[in-house]
Amino acid sequence: MANVFSKAKGLFRLFHTIDIDQISTLASKIDLGEVMASVSKMDDNQLNSVVKMLKSGHHQHELPPIEGDFYHLGHTLSPEQRELQLKVRAFMETEVKPIVNEYWLKAEFPFQIIPKLAELNICGLTYQGYGGGGQSFLMEGVLAMEMARVDTSISTFFGVQSGLAMGSIYLCGSEEQKQEWLPRMQQFKAIGAFGLTEPEVGSAAAGGLTTTAKRDGDTWILNGQKKWIGNATFADILVIWARDVDDNQVKGFLLRKDTPGFSVEKMHDKMALRIVQNGIITLKDCVIHETDRLQNANSFKDTAKVLQMTRAGVAWQAVGCARGAYESALDYTRKRKQFGKPIASFQLIQNHLVEMLSNLTAMQTLCFRLSQLQDEGKLNDEHASLAKVFCSLRTRDVVSKAREVMGGNGILLEYDVARFVADAEAIYSYEGTKEINSLIVGRAITGFSAFV
Incomplete structure (x- = not known):
């Protein structure tokens, strides 16, 4: 019973x-x-x-939030910093994400976002005065990550403007040059570009620039070419690095876009950073007044100061690219069903996701410490180079696994990961290749220089 x-x-x-x-x-x-x-x-x-x-x-299975910051590093920021981080995230999600694939495919820049980007008031974030915010390098890095998390091209555009171009003037310019350009650039009323790389000179820029500068009284005559110059097709002011034929030292010049003898051709058919408007610059007997020479840029060591400052930002961009790919892949695997179940419930998919998250978390913690060293005034070339090497390598791995867990859909723009896969290749090469940055770190730890 x-x-x-x-x-x-x-x-x-x-x-x-x-x-x-x-x-x-x-x-x-x-x-x-x-x-x-x-x-x-x-x-x-x-x-x-x-x-x-x-x-x-x-009962609907309640899923955890999609969060690439697994160790909650963002919560170590001050309330004001956290608010700014989320403000930039909201901007990228609402203003950029809906249009990014369209502009990436067309290889065009969405100029309509520039006034809205200016309203965020984040350009020149670390500079004291001249409209800058006097914020920490850590905050600057976090914002670079937030931009790259949605699109690396927009993060690169911002990095050229706020970092390379403004940074050259901030570190190497005279007080008059700073007053003339930095406030306008901080408000995006003037767009800048940074011209170092040449058609035949990339890694060898320290001693092999073929663009020349010849002093002629109170003016300089510039001749040569520059390649891969971001923002070059629409910049108002271009920082041009050239070799002084008299003392063989690298010097910096502020080239205004209406200078006679200056021309620029847009580069086409790129597979990465397609929104960034890279150009090939030709300088033919361009006359630049001595007042437009960067007064405190007298050798490549001064150029290197700018590169050191911005290389940390590129490492943060790598983190953002990896984070965007990881979060997109995680979201996809929780929605995509095969054999009657979300593919996120399968062991092999979870293994890939955990490997991606492990790399991403290691990258984030490394970059946090890197920016802390920068804020403490303890950043050396080898610190920035190690971050660039590690983060660009690991980003490649993360985006590859993100594409893998998405199967065939991983190569479609509509799922975003294909764009991250392509853009990771650009991050891997610019601001110093993996090999050059490895040699910088190798020299620091062994005491021997392996450079040619």
């Missing part, structure tokens, strides 16, 4: 989970008599399993 009563309770619990409409639907599809007979033969454990399965179908 006790066993019969137990079975009755089990049947009651089973059908208590099903409403009358569902029972009617079931009756039209199956023989309920057979089902009852089968259920009556089940033991308690089997009944409990069936009831649990049915209940799970009635």
Whole structure:
């Protein structure tokens, strides 16, 4: 009798989970008599399993939030910093994300976002005065990550403006040059570019620039070419690095866009950073007044100061690119179903996701410490170079696995990861290749220089 009563309770619990409409639907599809007979033969454990399965179908499985900051590093920021981080994130999500794939595919720049970007008041964030915010390098890095998390091209545009171009003037310019350009650039009323790389000179820029500068009284005559120059097609002011033919030292010049002899050709057919407007610059007897020479840029060591300051930002961009790919892939795997289940529930997919998150978390913690060293005035070339090497390598790995877990859809722009995969290749090469940055770190730890 006790066993019969137990079975009755089990049947009651089973059908208590099903409403009358569902029972009617079931009756039209199956023989309920057979089902009852089968259920009556089940033991308690089997009944409990069936009831649990049915209940799970009635309650939506609550998933954890998609969060690439697994160690909650963002929560170590001050409330004001955290507010600014989330403000920039909201801007990227609402203003950039809806249009980014369209402009990436067309290889065009969405100029309509510049006034809205200016309203964020984050350009020149670390500079004291001249409209800058006097903020920490850590905050600057976090914002670079937030931009790259949605699109690396916009982060690169911002990095050229706020970092390379403004940074050259801030570190190497005279007070008059700073007053003339930095406030306008901080408000995006003047757009800047940074011209160092040449068609035949990349890694060898320290001693091999072919662009020349010849002093002629109170003016300089510049000749040569520059390549891969971001923002070059629409910049108002371009920082040009050239070799002084008299002392063979690298010097910096502020080239205004209307200077006679200056021309620029847009580079086409890039597979990465397609929104960034890279240009090939040609300088033919460009006359630049001595007042437009960067007064405190007298050798490549001064150029290197700018590169050191901005290289940390590129490491942060790598973090953002990896984070965007990881979060997109995680979201996809929780929605995509195969064999009747979300693919995120499969062991191999979870293994890929955990490997991605491990790399991403290591990158974030490294960059946090890197920016702390920068804020403490303890940043050396090798610190920035190690971050660039590690983060650009690991980003490649993260975006590759993100593309893998998405299967064929991973190569479609609509799922975003394909763009991150392509853009990771640009991050891997610019601001110093993996090999050059490795040699900088190698020299620091061994005491021997392996440079040619």
